[in-house]
Amino acid sequence: MNRSDRAPDGVFDQGELVDSLVQAAFVTMAVLTEVAGDNEVSLTQLRVFGILRDRRVGVTALANYLGLEKSTMTGLVGRAEKRGLLQRAPNPADGRAVDVFLTAAGAELVERVHGHIARTLAPMTDALGPAEQRRLDTLLRRVLDSGPS
Numbered sequence: 001m002n003r004s005d006r007a008p009d010g011v012f013d014q015g016e017l018v019d020s021l022v023q024a025a026f027v028t029m030a031v032l033t034e035v036a037g038d039n040e041v042s043l044t045q046l047r048v049f050g051i052l053r054d055r056r057v058g059v060t061a062l063a064n065y066l067g068l069e070k071s072t073m074t075g076l077v078g079r080a081e082k083r084g085l086l087q088r089a090p091n092p093a094d095g096r097a098v099d100v101f102l103t104a105a106g107a108e109l110v111e112r113v114h115g116h117i118a119r120t121l122a123p124m125t126d127a128l129g130p131a132e133q134r135r136l137d138t139l140l141r142r143v144l145d146s147g148p149s
Contacts, residue, residue, distance in 0.1 A: 058091065062077075087103050
């Protein structure tokens with residue numbers, strides 16, 4: 001969309017916001033896809049590692065969160081477990097349930113990937129000053145908290 005197609009000054013065009021969100025998502029997904037490939041993991045595995053970064057989660061909950069079948073998630077976890085990145089253990093509160101969590105090698109991979117993502121996105125984020133970065137973070141968190149799950 002070029003400037004002449006935009007709403008007149010003072011009139012907010014919701015379509016522009018949607019376009020900006022979609023474009024930001026495309027750029028972010030391209031970075032995530034590149035970083036995943038550089039680290040020899042799939043984009044779905046990258047998402048799993050991000051979820052498990054600071055918590056233990058059951059296989060079923062993990063599958064539901066990602067919109068995958070439990071059997072698909074079990075295979076994905078099994079492959080990452082064979083690489084030494086994830087581990088399964090009984091849930092401390094419910095011995096029948098099994099939790100999935102990062103191993104030390106998985107946590108190191110997550111930190112390396114996070115740094116790679118930050119460096120790759122830096123040209124975009126560095127275009128904002130510190131106060132703008134904090135404001136963007138606050139706004140994005142609010143949007144994500146109220147969005148579709």
